Amino acid sequence: MLETNNMKAICISKEVTGGGLTFGEKYDVIKRGRNPNCTHAYVDSFLLKNDLGVEMWYDKSPYIIEVLTITGESIKYIGEKCSGLTIGKCYEVIDKERDYEYHYFIDDNNKFVGIRKRNYLGGAANFIEVTKVRNEKIENILK
Numbered sequence: 001m002l003e004t005n006n007m008k009a010i011c012i013s014k015e016v017t018g019g020g021l022t023f024g025e026k027y028d029v030i031k032r033g034r035n036p037n038c039t040h041a042y043v044d045s046f047l048l049k050n051d052l053g054v055e056m057w058y059d060k061s062p063y064i065i066e067v068l069t070i071t072g073e074s075i076k077y078i079g080e081k082c083s084g085l086t087i088g089k090c091y092e093v094i095d096k097e098r099d100y101e102y103h104y105f106i107d108d109n110n111k112f113v114g115i116r117k118r119n120y121l122g123g124a125a126n127f128i129e130v131t132k133v134r135n136e137k138i139e140n141i142l143k
Helices: 130-142
Strands: 008-011 026-034 044-049 055-060 067-077 090-094 102-106 112-116 127-129
Touching: 026 067, 055 067, 067 102, 067 130, 090 102, 127 130
Parallel strands: none
Antiparallel strands: 008 026, 008 067, 026 044, 044 055, 067 090, 067 127, 102 112
């Protein structure tokens, strides 16, 4: 089992195997690793207390992604007008194995999306990493 140290996960599937989770809701991760009830190949899973108060295992795999971890990072959209995104709005980043080309989050239309960090073909940035800027300001104030 992997260490979870206050890890949070978010449900990104509207139809979850076994039910009990709500799309876009955040849950405390009790354990992360292989579901002991699973008999097929290793699938990264999370033990969560669901909406019904029951501890259940939920999968994260390349094929069926139901739950992903929250990174604790926030980004502000500064790109051009785009359906589902508000210029100047902050979004909470969801971890998709730390993709270096895209940010993953829940958009204004309540959909799980992956948006390029930079405009197509290496153009201007679409986002500002708000968490990093905020943390630097806090450090400067505390000095």
